[in-house]
Amino acid sequence: MLSEEFDLMNPSYARQPYQDMTKPLTDYYINTSHNTYLFQSQVYGDSNAEAYNRVLLKGGRAVELDCYDGYDGRPIVKHAWTLQKEMARVLKEILQEYLLTEALPTTNPSVLPSPEALKKKVLIRSRQIAQATKATETPPTTETPQEEDEDDSPADPLSELTDLDFAQLLIYMRNVPFRGLEYAQTHSAMNYQTFDEHMRLNYGRFLDNGGCGYVLKPDFLTNPDSGFNPFSCDVANxxxxxxxxxxxxxxxxxxxxxxxxxxxxxxxxxxxxxxxxxxxxxxxxxxxxxxxxxxxxxxxxxxxxxxxxxxxxxxxxxxxxxxxxxxxxxxxxxxxxxxxxxxxxxxxxxxxxxxxxxxxxxxxxxxxxxxxxxxxxxxxxxxxx
Missing domain, CATH: 2.60.40.150 (C2 domain)
Known part of the structure; x- marks a missing residue:
């Protein structure tokens, strides 16, 4: 009675991915981490590389790095500030062929590739820019203060994305403010260092599909003609x-x-x-x-x-x-x-x-x-x- 066959969750759903992994990325819930580098509190916690290992082993598939210029000119992962040219060089040097630097061939550029097509690839998400700007200038941004996280606000103008070497790494992912995001939080980043009620729910959601970090959304959430409204559900009628x-x-x-x-x-x-x-x-x-x-x-x-x-x-x-x-x-x-x-x-x-x-x-x-x-x-x- 204590074998996995008698677990509450069907073991065939937990052992390995079983869902269709060839749909566009937008058709999946993605297990995402916020302030990944912190081991404890978001306010006073220390940055620790082991935190990334912990999140990835728990199924996290999107992690966050906040980098700034160290005293020796190399990037340091720390809360706030963003590095540019040197960060691009380090990412290319370490990730090598795993870093996606060019868009995959496609017949429909408006549709994102699938998890299957992006297997063993690393995508970078940051602010995109139209052209190179001087290091002392702050490039224009479409975000408003209300749309940014307080703890992610730039420490100075240099923390904006200003270097094309880094911008060229942004193939599919960039920050875009969405209206009505409160109704479609399918890529919400979680603070893994605090195992509260929200993290427990996140853990439960991503037990499915073999714990791979990608869970396919139901058809009625991906079909634009479904007419589904979560606020108009009535079991009795x-x-x-x-x-x-x-x-x-x-x-x-x-x-x-x-x-x-x-x-x-x-x-x-x-x-x-x-x-x-x-x-x-x-x-x-x-x-x-x-x-x-x-x-x-x-x-x-x-x-x-x-x-x-x-x-x-x-x-x-x-x-x-x-x-x-x-x-x-x-x-x-x-x-x-x-x-x-x-x-x-x-x-x-x-x-x-x-x-x-x-x-x-x-x-x-x-x-x-x-x-x-x-x-x-x-x-x-x-x-x-």
Whole structure:
């Protein structure tokens, strides 16, 4: 029962990439890191090359370097400031044939290449310029202060892109402000040094497709004629909402939290009072949460047998997150373990949920659950998957 075949997530989705990798880059969610070089806090954390190793091993496929001129004329990775000519030389020297310096042959220049076509290639993203400018001049930019990150604002005019040697490395990627970006955050950069709720959701999203860092978006997000609107989803009336444009039907998820094993609160040396809270994250109508009762003084083998039911309008965009907490009457409840996974990758039947600690380390703690999934039909009846 503890083999991967009984995991909540279908192991065939986690072992290796299985999705079509020949679509344009814009058709994928891309696992992206912000301030990659920082090991701890964004404010006082030190820059450390090991941070890149950590992010890449966790599936990050877009990393960030902030460089400035060192005392010896060579680039130094540090928070803020941007180097130009020397940075271009160093990138070419180190990455060599892996650095993409020319656009790939294509019959449609307006369509980006696929992950398959770009395999083993490194792309550079930065500000693009129309022509060379003097090092003392600040080139024009289309970004406004409201559209820039506060911590990424240039320290001085030299931090703008001013050298054509570096500009020539920008083949496909450049910063372009998008209107309505808050509705289409498919390439949001995450601070890996802080494993908060958002990082847990990011981790869960990119478990899919073998953890390769690229997850293919559903057809209704890439087809301009789909008419999908995440704010007009109604499970009770699928025919009168944008759900009619989605091939897959809404789900009715019945989840029974049966028991847990070997729960430990590393922050204290005492018996714990565990309970489980289950969240679903997706389109607005799919954001729900339910919890079990508290079991006092039992972290070894607490039993709940607690049944939960969720109606999920768009399972393709939904994540399910399990959080085990230690109830505390005098302070905030500590997280004992958590796990997040894409809804459309879970298996039915009796399953074990392998919990991770608050800092994302794999623990020995597990949840034992039962999963049942039924589809909503047009007449609101349910059919088992």
């Amino acid at each position: 699928p025919g009168t909402s944008t759900l009619s444009s989605i091939h897959d039907k809404p789900w009715h998820l019945t989840l029974t939290i049966i028991s847990a094993q070997y729960l430990v609160n590393t922050a204290i040396k005492d018996l714990i009072d565990p309970y489980v809270r289950v969240y679903t994250h997706g389109v607005p109508c799919d954001n729900q949460n339910q919890k079990t009762c508290v079991i006092n003084n039992n972290g070894l083998n607490p039993m709940w047998n607690h049944r939960m039911e969720f109606d999920i309008a768009v399972p393709q965009l939904c994540l399910i997150r399990f959080v085990v907490l230690d109830s505390d009457k005098f302070s905030s409840d500590d997280i004992v373990g958590q796990y997040c996974v894409p809804m459309n990758t879970i298996q039915k039947g009796y399953r074990h949920v392998r919990l991770r600690e608050e800092d994302d380390d794999l623990s020995h703690s597990t949840l034992f659950v039962h999963v049942d999934i039924q589809q909503h039909n047009e007449n609101s009846s349910r059919a088992s998957l």
